[in-house]
Amino acid sequence: MSALRILHLTDTHLFGDDSRHYGVVNTASQLAAALAHVSDLAVDLVVVSGDVSEDGTIESYQRVRQLVGDWAEAHGGRAVFAMGNHDRREAFRAVLGGGQPGTEERLPVGDDPARPVVSVTQHDGWRVVVLDTSVPTRGYGNLEPEQLEFLRETLAEPAEHGTVIVMHHAPIDAQTDLLQALALDPADGDALVRLIRGSDVRVVLSGHYHHPVVETIEGIPVVVAPGVANIARALDDPAEESAELAFGGAVVEIRGSRTRVVPFVERIEPASEVFHLGREAVAEIIAAVGRPAR
Template sequence: MSALRILHLSDTHFSGDGGRHYGVVDTAEHLRRALSHVGHLTFDLVVVSGDVSQDGSEESYRQVRDAVTPWARARGARAVFAMGNHDQRGAFRAVLGSGQPDADEQQPPGVDLDRPVVSLVAQDGWRIVVLDTSVPGAGYGHLESEQLSFLKEILAEPAAHGTVVIVHHPPLPAQTALLQALALDEHDGRELLDIVRGTDVRVILSGHYHLPITEIVAGVPVTVAPGVTNLARAFADPAEESAIDGFGGSVVTIDGDHVRIVPFVERLTPDDVVFHYDADVVAQIIQDAGRAN
């Protein structure tokens, strides 16, 4: 079986005007440092699993594409992008197509600019599936039945080496109250995991939580990449929300029956907090932006 090595990045949060994220983070510099951290390695795929943009502008997508794609090609890889809750489908498609612009993308029938950004590429015995959990105007995630049916139909026939699924909102519970309010719909997450159970899916790559998590569910590793733009605090008060100035990613290697996930996180300044929301602020954000009960 052919091995597959993936650089898994997520949550680059670029703005078209080059503005700093939360007024603090130089997102271009964070991405440069994340790529440089593993620049001595070769890869087959470089994945950015959503929230590619912060402002949803075409210019922001061009900036990320122009940073990631040449870097990937120089190391034998192609770039793959997924939609996140901050991304805008029209601008995403205008620059990045359906998320796998360096390959012949296959899409389910009837897709238009307002529909979820979904793609399938079969290459060298591997199958790469990009799904779209974004809900326009919302922070939480949803997988509509058409996408789930599309995935189920695809997986009915195994690929030679296996399938990688990329989706921004993880089908896993979050560490904090705020991120749980902005998580993937619980029913959708269960259905996704039920669909991949017993199939050739080797790993599910996701983001959104800005911290490294890997959990084995139904025999399939579900892995969350740490954020490129900042690193969420995993073990602070779960009623609060905060992030530090740093970057991260993961190197995922699939070789035979082994799936190895090695995350990396680097703090830029030990005491530099990007943001901190106390419990009252978190409760208000949940009321304003969380999924209605």
Template sequence: MSGLRILHLSDTHFSGDGGRHYGVVDTAEHLRRALAHVGHLLFDLVVVSGDVSEDGTEESYRLVREQLTPWAQARGARLVFAMGNHDRREAFRAVLGGGQPDAGEQELAGIDLDRPVASVATHEGWRVIVLDSSVPGVGFGGLEDEQKQFLRETLVTPAENGTVVVVHHPPVGAQTDLLQALALDEQDGRDLIDIVAGTDVRVILSGHYHLPITEFVAGVPVTVAPGVTNVSCGFGDPAEEAAINGFGGSVVTIDGDRVRVVPFVERLTPDELVFHFDADVVADIIRDAGRPADPAESLAP
């Protein structure tokens, strides 16, 4: 089996007009710094596991693609993108296709722009499956039955070297109350793990939490990349939410029966936070944007 080295990035949050994230962060500069941090390495894959865009515009996706494509090509890497809660399916598809624009992917959704952006591609014996955990119009995540069946049917036949699954909302818990309220549906997370357990899936790559986390679930490593645009404060009061002005990513290496995850986080301004929401503000956000007790409420205008 040949090894696989992945640069795992997430949450680039580009805007089509080049605006600063939260009025503070130059997202293109953060991405440049993240790439420079590991620029001396060669990679097989460069993965952006969702929230590629902040505003869901075609221009934002073009800006990310234009910055990443020459860098990845110079290092022999394929680019892979997944949908996040800030992304918009129609614009994502128009620029990035099924998430694996440089491969002959088999897409779940065909030409229906409103259905999930999910795809599978195999390159040099390694299979990459992109899932779409976004729920249009909300921040929390879910996986429709058709995606679960797509995953289940794809994994029936093992790939030569193994499979990597990319999905924005992780099938593991968050560190803070706000991010837990915006997490993947609990049942969908259990179903995802049940489907991949015992298959050739070597790792699940996720984002959304802006915090480096690696957790083994039913023998499958789930790894969350720190945010490119900012890095969440994971050890403060869980009722509050804050992020540092910094960037991060992870280098994931699969070699034989080993999976190694080496995250990196760099803080740009020692005393500056991108944002800080106290417990009252977080409670308001959860009330307005968190997952409702009755899932039917999420469809209400």
């Protein structure tokens, strides 16, 4: 029986300098704490499913490549990264390539550095696909037809043990109004679900929502890991948005026909709030930057 163990992290929001997220959070320290929290774990993959960087600088990607890459190697695995809405494609690919170091991108870039960052590789009989749901300068997500076609062609032949998909915006609804306005395009999410139906996809790993969610679609778990930079409050008034100073992640283990997800969230003491947006502020943000009506 083949098994795969993944440390799933997301939304690291690293800077290339000593800047702080929301003026409060030292995201490099948050990432170091998240990795230290699971220091006894042996893994096959360490996945960072988007918003790897906050400022989109070369230096930020170099920092995360060293922190995550070195930890993964020391624990028996390799690192995988995906683009998020805060990432910048040109700097991302300059340091992290197609998101899987040593693996070529699968959509031709040509002379356009703004092309989506997409890759696929095999790991001990497991196939790992990285998709790019980011929309430059926007917070919501899309999957262009060429990415969906690439996925269709890739999944046409099953991998030995199965496929893992990594993408920032999850193909499931958000818990809050703001995050739903910044979610994956519903039509693109439906198209993805049709593609993975009956395929060898074993799990979809996502981020963006900053709190843990596991939802099954077509018998396949979609795992949204909690954020490394902060943890959003998922069950408060959905018309508001707030987050606390904490970090989290998830350990995903696929063994035979079973998929086990163990999320973890650790609060920083003394407890503090990173931000709180009331109904009016959320409504203004949605009107300004939310997905336009079709």
